[in-house]
Each structure stands twice: as C-alpha cells, then as structure tokens.
C-alpha cells in the first residue's frame with residue numbers, strides 16, 4: 001500500500017480535561033499517515049486518482065476549530081474517522097501531540113491506527 005504522510009500539522013482546538021484548557025484553543029501537532037486505495041496516481045500523474053493531502057489538512061483543521069474534545073484519544077479517533085470515512089483511506093495512523101503540558105516533559109501525545117494496512 002502506498003502511504004501519504006503529513007508531519008507536524010499545526011491545528012488550533014479546544015482540548016483538555018481541565019477548566020483552564022477549555023477557555024481558549026491551544027495548538028496541537030498532528031502527524032497523519034494514510035494509505036491510498038490504489039497505485040493508479042503513480043502512473044496516471046493525476047490528482048484525481050489519489051487523496052489530496054491539502055484537502056485533508058483543510059478539512060481536519062476546520063473540524064477541530066468547530067469540534068472540541070476532552071481527551072487526545074478522542075481527538076485522534078475523530079481525525080482517523082474523517083480520513084477513512086470522508087476521504088476513503090483504507091488505513092490511517094494519527095498522532096496527536098500536546099505541547100508544554102507537563103514540566104520537564106517535552107511533548108505528550110497519543111498515536112492510533114485504524115483500518116487495515118496490507119503488507
């Protein structure tokens with residue numbers, strides 16, 4: 001399976017379990033990898049034969065601006081659902097990183113995989 005990857009996508013969203021986190025959006029970093037359904041674009045050189053990564057980023061950012069979660073786990077699941085259900089990716093891996101959350105810890109985050117990734 002061919003894989004598109006997006007590294008350190010910055011997105012602003014209200015996220016967190018504590019009251020102070022729910023008063024304003026914070027920036028999270030997203031790493032998103034998704035399988036594309038076929039190798040056709042490698043031969044056709046046609047954007048219509050793949051999943052447009054710019055459209056994925058735009059959709060995810062818009063969704064996170066409007067929809068708020070308590071846990072990074074739930075946020076990651078939401079992104080995975082968008083990529084699979086709306087864009088038709090057979091497999092997706094999503095990592096969500098929060099910045100400056102714990103003292104003496106550079107980043108905290110979660111990584112999830114959904115769907116099937118054939119070898």
Ligand SMILES: Nc1nc2c(c(=O)[nH]1)N=C([C@H](O)[C@@H](O)CO)CN2
Pocket residue numbers: 015016017018021070071072073098101
């Ligand atoms: N497994 C998780 N643990 C914690 C989360 C989370 O989303 N998943 N969130 C928090 C707080 O929001 C934290 O980021 C702010 O102090 C704590 N633990």
